[in-house]
Amino acid sequence: MTDVKLNAGAIDRMLRTTDSSEAVPPEEAVCQILSIKKIATSQPGAGDRYRVILSDGIHFAQAMLATQQKVLVESGQIDRNSVVRVTQYVANSVQQRRILILLGLEPLGAPLGERLGDPANWETAAANGGAGAAGGAANGGGSNGSTAGPAAANKAGGAAPSRTNSGNGGTKPLSRGPSMANGAPVYPIEGLSPYQNKWTIKARVTLKSDIKHWSNQRGEGKLFSVNLLDESGEIKATGFNDAVDRFYPLLQENKVYYISKARVNIAKKQFSNLNNEYEIAFENNTEIEECLDAADVPEVKYAFVQIDQLDGVEPNQTCDVIGIIDEIGDVAEIISKASQKPITKRELTLVDQSGMSVRLTLWGRTAEQFDQNLDKPVIAFKGVKVGDFGGRSLSMFSSSSMMVNPDIPEAHGLRGWYDSEGNQAAGNFKTFAGAGLGGLGAGGGAGGAAGSNKNERRTIAQAKEQGLGMSGDKPDYFNIRATVVYIKQEGLSYPACPSANCNKKVVMEDENSWRCEKCDTTYPAPQYRYILAANVADHTDGIWLSGFNEIGELLIGQTASELEAVKTESESNFVAALHRATNRSYMFNIRAKQDTFNDTTRVRYTVTKATPVDWSAAANELADDIKALM
């Protein structure tokens, strides 16, 4: 082990680097990693990062591993006591401390059994004026003469990146295009921070948003944003108002640009699904120029999660997923609960080699313009939201992107797998549905392959035994096939506001005057709406179901207003109408959720959809069950 030599003094020189001319070349930057610590980030989808302690035998200092380098740790190529060559780095001042960001590392053999030398903490040594003289202080401008070293370096207002020209593998140097007029060095995205402003990045636009207009108490305006990528990382950049006019036409997806003189802000992580602490805002003096020599800037980077691993991703995180589109749903329109506005959606079913399927929802224009004639395409999705509906589900954000049949190895692998074997299971992959019902046993798992990944079939007895709907605030969804036994007569309907989407109860002022408080309007007549309570039974048990207007109309066969008229005319005709609705069988889609009323907590079973039983399908189902038993 004695043949390994660290470059004594390299840590001090690297931390004091403020200009590329001072950069420590890789051949003089052999250091040892004393420890590696995983830092969990709260940022959705960001994944973990690693903080390392780096030593040159004399000093040790903290350093962050660039995101792109974390594979070195995760693959075991570097570990505690590994000796590495630093092929590219940036020295940053962050919150009064000097921090190294390691953009390129080259492992030199297996980890040693021990640490080399007796390194001292660079921060302490530098603060005491004891750090070596190599490289010199960043500047002499410190007003407090007693704090040299890192404190002085902080006052430099930011360090420039190194641009080493290592030919030793690892990260390639970032080369500067000849056409860029201003003198700032090309910076890796990973090295950007709010503490420095003289930089140029050379980055590919991987996603460009539409122009969005907003209006709120603070004012109104328009904006757009792009996702930018280089070999070190990704960052989101946003242009407001004038910047929209200047840059929206210029910036094109997949092209590469030099960007400088923009502001770096702290990213609001809750709104970002990119792996970066910061984001960029284009300003009045921002310069953007297309770069035509861009072969060294990578295309979109994916970190795919296999479908069967999605249950390891927390709901509301984002991730990248690739799969064969096994089913393409039709465009449908729903009313958003939040905005009350209609919105279009389309559902895709993705499958992969894990043998599992997951549903993914497209929204708006993406849903409408999706080419439904595609024949089992491979699609790569970036930055899609993971939800827990039906166990696990996926949903596009406006910041998500999808690429149909991308030319990447994962896509070719999927194509080969699907065409040779996957297609035989088409429409019949395993789903997460069992897990979505609390993992409560029978009927989940293998049964989930039977088709519906939305709602699992249960008998009434199973639904009760399994405690569906009893898990607290989160509802469970399931289906039962059952027969109507009795419909409760009292409170079957209420007089509702006739205006569209109001449904609020109206108060009778007189025979021809019904007042809606919500709409602040009086109407000549109400529109009655059902609030159904129906007792249904299957061969295992009985249960009370709630259902609203549409369900009532289906079960009873007339509108609530019509039935109200019947009731006014003849109580016995009313009872007869309800009696006619019994002894009919339906497939009920049910949402089960706990409900507290008058201090009593019970499970409320609400019918979200009812469909008359398709007896031929039911017979086939039975035949399959019998076959499975034999």
Place this chain on the structure above:
DNA sequence: CCCCCCCC
């Protein structure tokens, strides 16, 4: 300086 991302 936006920041909503929707439904079962």
